[in-house]
Amino acid sequence: MGLKEKLHQTKLKYQGKKMAPAFNAIHTFLYSPNETTHSGGHVRAVDDLKRTMNTVILALVPCLLFGMFNAGYQHYSAINGFPENFSLLEHFITWDNFWLGAITILPLVVVSYGVGLAIEFVFAVIKGHEVEEGYLVTGMLVPLIVPVDTPLWMLAVAVVFGVVIGKEVFGGTGMNILNPALTIRAFLFFAYPTWMSGDKVWVHGAVDLAGTPDAISGETILGYLAQGNNAEMYAKYNLSEMFFGFIPGSVGETSTFLILLGGLFLIFSKIASWRIMLSAVLGALAMGLVFNGVVAAEWIPEYSKFYGLMSFDFWQHLIVGGLAFGIVYMATDPVTGSQTNKGKWIYGFLIGFLSVMIRVFNPGYPEGVFLAILLMNVFAPTIDHYVVQGNVRRRMKRLKHATILPKPSDGKAEELKVETA
């Protein structure tokens, strides 16, 4: 008896029992089910939710791998100094970097998936529905949007909060209002702010070494800018480093290049909305241009605490911080985003616009994208409501010219015919 038959027998054995969803989750992971159509059409396209989620995960893998190398690179560079003539193969893609990244980041991935999926299984068993695939993407996103040294217990607590309060209480996958991954990030940010900002958390080991003679630090680009140290920042990092991602930051967010490739792949595979991505980029550029305009018009003095970020070239906002990552992987979450095509344009634009606005006006939290997306998650149903109302109004307008004919039993149909003829 092969594996297929064995699993089939076990499935029959569990059928109708409480543990069935847990078994089925594992079974359908190995084999797509033998279910056939029983209502409506008799054939179905091949895409299902597992495939959709899997495609997003694959688009995230390059960011994860890059994050591992970068974790090692930032750590060793902070200790030994940045290499003079940077060479990708010599200084970045090395076993040392990878090993360090792997031992610091893989535990984050394991905790994120372990805790999150356990909760999903428990809820599926309690509520008697199948385990839905939403967490497969969330579980991958979470390690990529936290600082590398986030303590594992902290992450576990945040995942519990994010999955239970952010998703399950609303009814699980497909029903949540806020993006669960960002809910987890927001929880971490507000519950443990010292672990989520400052210049000590972005490089592995910096927290442990703080206060010792060997202390190291790694300020993010936004951190420099928020303090008005633009010149210092440019002295340390050039544009290509920002774009390709050899900079400190959350694990997976630094390489705009790989995020761009991931985004293009998601657009090509028709999984994520190009409307949201494009409009968010436009929104960010628009807000950046406004701030650049304010600086050019000399409306704010150079000593203003906003000057550093306001004078930052508008398009460079896109290649630093988590903006690109947020736009490509978080804003496009179909459940929490706008659901109408017109709504997506508005939703995306406002995400880009607000991200840069929060970034500039709130140097306390130099990264605004997650707040902007969560805010727009809340507004997405309202945007959709007005878009759909447009369709409803069009229908109401048509109604004025409705031809409602009398019943033939009233004997008036013939008269009407004479009139219209």
Place this chain on the structure above:
Amino acid sequence: MSKDIRIKKGFDINLVGAAEKTISKAVSSNVYALNLDDFHGIIPKMLVKQGAEIKAGEPLFFNKADEKMFFVSPVSGELVEIVRGARRRILTLKILADKKQEYVEHPVLDLTSVDGSAVRDFLLKSGVWPFIKQRPYDIIANTDVTPKAIFVSACSTAPLAADIDFTLQGKETELQAAITALSKLTPGKVHVTIGKSSDSPFANIEGITLHKISGPHPSGLVGTQINKIDPINKGEMVWTIAPQDLVIIGELVLTGKFNAERTIALGGSVVKSPKYYTTKIGAEISTFLYASGVNQDAFRLINGDVLTGSKTHPEGNLGFYNNAVTAIPEGDDYEFFGWNKPVFDKLSSTRAFTFSWMKPNKKYDLDTNTNGEHRAFVVTGRYEEVFPLDIYPLQLLKACMVKDLDEMEQLGLYEVAPEDFSLTEFICISKQPHQQIIREGLDLLYQEIG
């Protein structure tokens, strides 16, 4: 007068096993049957008892809610069995056919002189009224309503559907008679839509507004055409009739006889030699299925096309409204890592390691596997790409699911039939039963508002 409509949104499902364009005469069936499930929402009141001798075109039962609406026998013979289900609900009426067919003789309609009410009475009495469907609600037309327009789709884009231009060849006289009769029932227009580059028998029919349509499926669905030509508003009523049924109406008008004969397409990858057959409504499917042969034992036999048809079996009978029978393989097997490996042999509307986009003209051999499990609605924006109506499909489905009558009305439920959602159902990533959701929504709206 002809107007061109171009549909951009949609999705063609090319399947293996299209019927070859030759018509064979199917052997006549011993037993013919009417399946009551074909008549949605009708509660039958029997007019004849089991064992009664009946003629072709003789009423078998009428609609309990409207006693003017008769349903007639497709053949002459003996009513041998009334199959009942739970709570004695009538499921099927079986008629053992006579060797020599006898017809109920109706007086021939003189189309130059009759008025609308005479035509209406004629259609009701002769039992062809059930061919007329109404929107809203997608049910058999209310007998006491004047429609604002009548729509006929003479262009089929559904997978493996019968080619209407082919099946209606040489039926111009009947079509003309039916159109002339029906046009007396509405002060509005009779809209007929044909394929853009088709050789349609409707091209020279008088008294119609001819439209030419092009584009992928669902451009051939009458719902799409109504929405583009003259959308339905609340309170309005339109009728839709399938062209093959016009032939039966036309013949009845011209000869006074109800002739249930119809040319159907037998297709699907399971059928060895798919082709066209002439047979009668209610004929046992085995009478032509095994003439063409099947290449496997376990398969799904469908009355109609794969998107909108109903499940049946070789001993089942040709449906009242169907002009196609399709046989495809059952897909009740597991597939190892079916959810993540690249797929070349199945259709997909995305490019997520599915490669059907590379070969838009390739014909696929799809089975009945759902390719995944039922989930909550997650992705958005996919349905809109295959749904050409000016309606928000996801929002309307959700309104039906939560039974929000106001929203169902506002979002345009009056304009749609379940079949309009067959394509969104096909591509649905969450494997939601769209047609069932819309059907239940329509039933609820009918019950509450009527």
